[in-house]
Amino acid sequence: MCRPDAACIAIAGPVTQNRCITTNLPWVVDGAALTARFGFPVTLVNDFYAAALGVSRLTPSDLVQIGGGVAEADAPVAVIGAGTGLGEALLLPPDRVVPGEGGHADFGPTTPRELRFAAWLTAREGRASWELVLSGPGLVNLARFSFEDHGEPAPAWLDEAAAPARVSRELPAVVEWFAELYGSEAGNAALRSLARGGVYLCGGIAPTILPTLRNGSFRARFEAKGKLGSAIAGVPVFVVTHPALGLLGAEAELRRRVVLRAG
DSSP states (O other): OOOOOOEEEEEEEEEEETTOSSSSSEEEEEEHHHHHHSSSSSSEEEEEEEHHHHHHTOOOOEEEEEEEEEOOTTTOOOEEESSEEEEEEETTTTTTEEEEOGGSSSSOOOOOHHHHHHHHHHHHHHBBBBGSSSHHHHHHHHHHHHHHHHTTOOOOOGGTTTTTHHHHHHHHHHHHHHHHHHHHHHHHHHHHHHHTTTTEEEEEEEHHHHHTTTTHHHHHHHHHOGGGGHHHOOOOEEEEOOTTHHHHHHHHHHHHHHHHHHO
């Protein structure tokens, strides 16, 4: 078996000095320790750093556009993705990435129902973050709250590991609400950097609920930004359907570092 010359690992959590304390697992991953263990350079990058780098390697067949106009060349690109958690990053073309942990920012409710939901989340979790809304566990939170808000007991299957997928299949009203909230935070990401290069939705959830994302409510909430709605009305949103976006980005980062070492 061939021995690698180097490796790049994309990992969920903030990476500092090639070391990561993972966000949702009790792990400490140290690139220097892995380098010493395996005998070749191991570089750690944030998973959404890799995702953002991967965006610039996509082809039109890897994307489905939801509204907006034509992406502006050389303009900032926002990357946001709901899956097991919620990741966010900014890409400054061609390949400068600003990783972030925007998924852990405070959730911003805008309707009476969302205010009730934020209070419910805070009572359960100690705070209401976007990751507790826009993720697989977030889908379950939205479903559980919806039952309780209507005075109904939440079904026992919401405690099962497969609950997010079942919510997606069986509770269309919850999926519709999820899409609206996804549009709201995607629009926030567009506003923060005036991402006229586009907003890219990656992660595992968006491709599975694509018909709901395309039905209008996502885009309506994306643009519902008061005085600044017009500033992002033309920003295109793209759902990434490529199955290995992070690997594309990790490969790109590894190649870049190999070139830098060779130089």
